[in-house]
Amino acid sequence: MKxxxxxxxxxxxxxxxxxxxxxxxxxxxxxxxxxxxxxxxxRQDLVLSGLIVVLVLGAVLxxxxxxxxxxxxxxxxxxxxxxFIVYDFWNEADEAxxxxxxxxxxxxxxxxSALLLLIANGAGRxxxxxxxxxxxxxx
Numbered sequence: 001m002k003x004x005x006x007x008x009x010x011x012x013x014x015x016x017x018x019x020x021x022x023x024x025x026x027x028x029x030x031x032x033x034x035x036x037x038x039x040x041x042x043r044q045d046l047v048l049s050g051l052i053v054v055l056v057l058g059a060v061l062x063x064x065x066x067x068x069x070x071x072x073x074x075x076x077x078x079x080x081x082x083x084f085i086v087y088d089f090w091n092e093a094d095e096a097x098x099x100x101x102x103x104x105x106x107x108x109x110x111x112x113s114a115l116l117l118l119i120a121n122g123a124g125r126x127x128x129x130x131x132x133x134x135x136x137x138x139x
Contacts, residue, residue, distance in 0.1 A: 011063055087105040
């Protein structure tokens with residue numbers, strides 16, 4: 001049962017980040033406008049393109065379970081700065097927005113925890129890496 005839950009969790013994590021990448025691709029200029037609103041103005045095309053590559057690569061590695069720990073690390077490289085930049089509830093003046101951003105911040109920290117568990121425990125039994133490792137080729 002644990003192995004099936006690991007597989008399902010990996011797919012959900014990968015789907016979330018792949019959706020983020022696809023959304024950034026389809027709404028590239030709008031995403032750049034959002035980056036500007038958050039003060040990220042240095043070489044936006046390069047930064048955004050690099051982040052999309054990191055998201056796609058990390059999501060694919062996590063979904064397949066091949067180098068899933070590295071994929072989880074790549075996703076952490078994106079997710080932690082994103083969370084601290086977008087949901088800085090400690091800087092909000094409005095009480096309602098501070099509370100809302102605080103909840104979103106904690107939700108994103110839960111995703112960080114899931115990625116850390118993936119990095120610590122690996123992909124589990126149902127992964128491409130394990131399949132390649134245990135596959136016996138005829139002599």
